[in-house]
Amino acid sequence: MEKGLSEILSSHQGTKSDLIPILQDIQSNLGYLPEEMMKDVSLFTRVPESEIYGVATFYSQFRFTPRGKNHIMVCTGTACHVKGADNIIDGIKRHLDMPDEGVTPDGEYSMESVGCLGCCALAPCATVNDNIKSNITLKDIKKIFRRRK
Ligand code: FES
Structure with a gap:
């Protein structure tokens, strides 16, 4: 079950x-860090909001x-870069009409690039x-990502 911010904060020292x-x-x-919550996190931890954003953007997680x-x-x-990962990303974006922010407007798909997934031979x-x-x-992209139009 989803916890609210006050419940999350109450389980930490601050x-x-x-x-x-x-x-x-x-x-x-x-599933993400809502920007409107960062002020409360800042008040609770006494870490300035600018520093929180610095930390959060440093870690790709x-x-x-x-x-x-x-x-x-x-x-x-x-290995994936050499085998055309950038083309795959462009192809997925084109196929799904995905903006640069990485989430389709209908909320159906989101995408991010990550480091090695551990199956380099494939x-x-x-x-x-x-x-x-x-x-x-x-060619696989259309089969993998079917869209309901
Ligand atoms: S580099 Fe892509 S799976 Fe390893």
Whole structure:
């Protein structure tokens, strides 16, 4: 069950060292870090909001936008990069009409690029809701991501 911010904060001491665990808790409960909550996190931890944003943007695990119903992670590690990961990303964006923010307007899909997914021999790779897709070609994109029009 989803926890509210006050419940999340109440399980921490409110020290500066709680900042990352608090951000992790918020993200694991809500799927992202709502910007409107950062002020309360700042008051609770006494860490300035600007510093919170600095920390949250430093770690790629944190995101300030909600994920789509289906989340795509495209590997841009070395093997996948060499095998055309950038073309796969462009192809997915084109096929899904996905803006640069990485979430389709209907909230159906979101996408991010990630480091090695651990299946380099099957590059280029991606996951869709944690299901691995390997040896992806531009032709596969239409089959993998069917759109209801
Ligand atoms: S580099 Fe893509 S799976 Fe390893």
